Amino acid sequence: MTKVKVIDLQIKGTRIRRDVIDLVTRSRDGHIPSAQSMVEILSVLYYHILNVDPKNPNKPDRDRFILSKGHGCASLYAVLADLGFFPRSELEKYATMSGILGGHPEMQKVPGIEVSTGSLGHGFPMGVGMAMSAKLNNQKHKVYCVVGDGECNEGTIWEAANISAHFKLDNLVVIVDHNKQQASGDVFEIMNPHLLSEKWKSFGWETIELDGHNIESLHKAFTSLPFKSGKPSAIIANTIKGKGISFMENERRWHTAIPNEEEFKLAMAELDEQEKQLTKIKGGSKK
Numbered sequence: 711m712t713k714v715k716v717i718d719l720q721i722k723g724t725r726i727r728r729d730v731i732d733l734v735t736r737s738r739d740g741h742i743p744s745a746q747s748m749v750e751i752l753s754v755l756y757y758h759i760l761n762v763d764p765k766n767p768n769k770p771d772r773d774r775f776i777l778s779k780g781h782g783c784a785s786l787y788a789v790l791a792d793l794g795f796f797p798r799s800e801l802e803k804y805a806t807m808s809g810i811l812g813g814h815p816e817m818q819k820v821p822g823i824e825v826s827t828g829s830l831g832h833g834f835p836m837g838v839g840m841a842m843s844a845k846l847n848n849q850k851h852k853v854y855c856v857v858g859d860g861e862c863n864e865g866t867i868w869e870a871a872n873i874s875a876h877f878k879l880d881n882l883v884v885i886v887d888h889n890k891q892q893a894s895g896d897v898f899e900i901m902n903p904h905l906l907s908e909k910w911k912s913f914g915w916e917t918i919e920l921d922g923h924n925i926e927s928l929h930k931a932f933t934s935l936p937f938k939s940g941k942p943s944a945i946i947a948n949t950i951k952g953k954g955i956s957f958m959e960n961e962r963r964w965h966t967a968i969p970n971e972e973e974f975k976l977a978m979a980e981l982d983e984q985e986k987q988l989t990k991i992k993g994g995s996k997k
């Protein structure tokens with residue numbers, strides 16, 4: 711991936727993060743830090759990897775993307791709107807009765823949403839079913855699924871992980887958004903998931919661990935799929951909950967908190983500044 715493409719995606723990331731702050735603050739509904747921790751994961755996938763068509767969101771050979779940690783959907787909405795799955799004006803109607811975008815994603819209402827999620831531990835098992843169906847029907851698309859590290863406390867995740875390896879679903883990819891936090895605090899204190907990479911490996915998955923904010927690492931991983939023929943692929947993406955807004959990063963209270971006017975302005979100003987710096991760097995970059 712060229713340096714300019716990386717910076718372009720980083721610039722997009724600041725815009726996605728601004729949309730997240732804007733949506734949630736205006737509607738007073740949503741989970742800002744959960745959405746911010748996976749911005750790079752979503753943007754590398756949607757802008758460079760996934761075979762999807764906003765004009766034809768149900769085309770049969772499309773890759774399937776499932777946000778199993780559905781509460782983080784604000785950043786996914788920002789990406790889908792930017793790509794044209796629905797008009798940007800829908801973002802303004804987020805979490806209102808007149809719009810299609812709710813606090814959790816609904817497949818019946820939102821073009822580009824494959825599975826309605828929000829009840830943790832359910833999106834990923836549905837992805838396993840989709841991957842199995844693709845295998846049985848000799849279809850070539852992949853199924854990508856983002857799960858939370860707190861979500862990995864759900865028993866359904868491990869039942870589904872086990873099934874995937876047994877049936878050799880090498881068309882299935884799980885990305886664990888390992889931001890080390892869940893709703894009420896530190897994942898290691900609340901219900902220690904232990905070493906997630908070892909755990910996925912022991913369930914028969916070919917597993918790698920990377921920095922989930924590093925665009926080049928993500929791109930390299932997504933272009934090396936499957937990591938091993940005949941095995942499902944797991945990416946443990948180390949991320950920061952609330953990434954990009956200094957006073958929200960790793961701060962437990964922000965899981966469901968809504969910024970006041972001053973906090974809103976501060977967050978937007980930080981993101982504006984990040985975009986300004988990146989644009990300057992891009993100006994000095996040749997390729």
Ligand SMILES: Cc1ncc(C[n+]2csc(CCOP(=O)(O)OP(=O)(O)O)c2C)c(N)n1
Pocket residue numbers: 741743744747779781782828829830831857858859860861862887889891892893894951
């Ligand atoms: C089955 C279920 N139980 C509880 C909740 C409430 N809940 C919403 S977000 C959340 C924390 C999820 O943590 P994690 O998966 O680590 O995602 P993060 O927000 O940290 O990215 C919980 C418990 C839920 N949505 N579904």
